[in-house]
Amino acid sequence: MRTANSGIVEIEGNEIAVTHPDKWLWPELEINKFVYLQKLVLLAPYLMRYCQDRYLTTIRFPDGIHGKSFYQKNAPKPLPPYVHTAEKEGIHYINLDSLSTLIWLGNLAAVEFHPSFERIGGQAPAEWVLDIDPSVEDEPRLMEAVAIIGETLHSLGIQSVPKTSGATGVQIIIPITEGHTFAQLKKIGGFVSKYLVERNPQLFTIERLKKNRGTRIYIDYVQHALGKSLSAPYTPRARQQATVSTPLFWQEVEHNISPHAFNLWTIEERLAKHGDLISQVQKQDLNPIIDRIRT
The missing domain is CATH 3.90.920.10 (DNA primase, PRIM domain)
Structure with missing residues (x-):
């Protein structure tokens, strides 16, 4: 060029x-x-x-x-x-x-x-995503909240990968096998989210209206739906820091890594060292958990 x-x-x-x-x-x-x-x-x-x-x-x-x-x-x-x-x-x-x-x-x-x-051409989810959205711009409890969600998923036998949105939030991605529906994943998402709100009512909320959330962190399990979209892993973002939406290790979340740590200048070294963390997690069959929730 x-x-x-x-x-x-x-x-x-x-x-x-x-x-x-x-x-x-x-x-x-x-x-x-x-x-x-x-x-x-x-x-x-x-x-x-x-x-x-x-x-x-x-x-x-x-x-x-x-x-x-x-x-x-x-x-x-x-x-x-x-x-x-x-x-x-x-x-x-x-x-x-x-x-x-x-x-x-x-x-x-x-x-x-x-x-x-x-x-394209299908109606099934390619993966399952939970969108974790803070109600304030610089939320010091964000990574703590994401870690709690990750521990809850792990207790259910669900492997997941957190990723920075590149903006203010974090998404948790769960690779899944074929055969799941959006309705099934919404049911699991609702079950997990409501459990987390009950256990940590001062930290989490599932209130969709931002004006009613206060300072609580929103667990959005509804956005994951047919016809909806979300920032892709590795997309740049229109932020002053030129941030890139970046998958994380859970240890990095536990050490309160900054959501702004990775940008267009720094992402090359990380990818060369770690590759794509999402592709390193095996796709999972969530049907046993769906059956447990149904009963």
Whole structure:
């Protein structure tokens, strides 16, 4: 890639025009579009694993993270021939199935990547996710709360991986085998969440209205549903610190690691050292737990 006013890069045999490579996207961390595209190449094997064959929503920041932004579900036109789409309910979503598509999106200043919970053409969940959302911006109890949830899941025989959202919260991801439904996972989520609220009423809540939560930490098990989406593992976020949504070790949670510890400058070393922590957890059959809750 060239840092002239514009340039052409060749990826997978496709020529992609790069416009305004010197435009600042994260000015505080000196990340312009040229640097961002380089970072996307690094993130591609990890980010695409959780976006490919999903209905993708992106958030675009044409003038950098401090400028105006917009959500994009419908694929913009015209589309290059290497960009594939999938139609659902009249919307033509982009399928992030190639590095060429990722770099093309990066050139459009797509900064955040939010895939659907279901795969294209299906109605079953690809994984189970609990979204842990603090009610205040800098919540000192966040990692303590996440650790308690992890211990509760472990007591049920459920292996899970926490990941920073890259914003203020944490998501807990549970890889699952095929055959589960969103309704079943919502039932488990409700069971676990209500138990945690009963045990820790000053720490947790399942109140959806933020104005009614006070300072309690919201366990969102409802967001995990057909047609919904969430920030992907390894997506960058439009935050001043250029944070990246990053899977964690449970030991890191117990040691109160900062949700802002990983960004576009630091993520390379972590991935080289640890790889993708989510893919290292075996997919689980939750049907025995579902049957126990049903009885």
